Amino acid sequence: MADPARTFARAFEQLRPGGLIAVTEMDFLPRYLPEDPGVGRPGLEARLHAATNTQPPHEWTGQLRAAGFSLEERRPVEIRLDRTEAGPSLNAYAQGALAKLRSHATDVLEADDLAALDVLLDETRPHGVAHRDDLRVRTTRTTWIARRP
Structure with a gap:
């Protein structure tokens, strides 16, 4: 949200008294690789x-209260999906997410980690994310x- 205070104030105006708003925030991009992906040092991801x-991490409690809402609950949820639960697009989704992170990592990761990540992102390599069956979300x-009081 570009302007959370405005967004929450508008939501407050739109809700009837007693109405609920739910805001869900992703803490960060998911992780997919096993601890030791077989390339580079363990713990790469x-x-x-x-x-x-x-x-x-985003923390919306104060902004919701400032807009006039009363907080009913703040609930963290862990998501753990194996290959069967995640579905057939898991490899493509992991490839895209890791490639996006790789584009931001050039100046912040050690050279050996960047090289290992490049191997994992190479669709022609056997350890490449595109072909792995050990990915998990x-x-x-x-x-x-x-709630709007």
């Missing part, structure tokens, strides 16, 4: 996330539920 996730979301 954790280092990639640590290097590229430079923004603090791991992420968290937080939902704020607030």
Whole structure:
């Protein structure tokens, strides 16, 4: 949201008394790789996330209250999906997300990690994300539920 205060104030105006608003925020992009992806040092994806996730997590409690809402609940949710649950597009989605992170990692990751990531993103390589069957979706979301008094 470009202007959260305005957005929440408008939502407050649109809701009837007693109405609810739910805001769900992705904490950061999901993780997909196993701890040891078989290329480079173990922990590559954790280092990639640590290097590229430079923004603090969103916290909407204060802004919802400032707009006049009363907070009913703040609920973090862990999402863990294996290959069967994630569906057939898992490899393509992981490839795209890791490529996006790679584009921001050039100046913040060690050269060996960048090289390993390049191997994982290469669709012609056997360890490439496009061909792996050991990918899993791991992420968290937080939902704020607030009521207009």
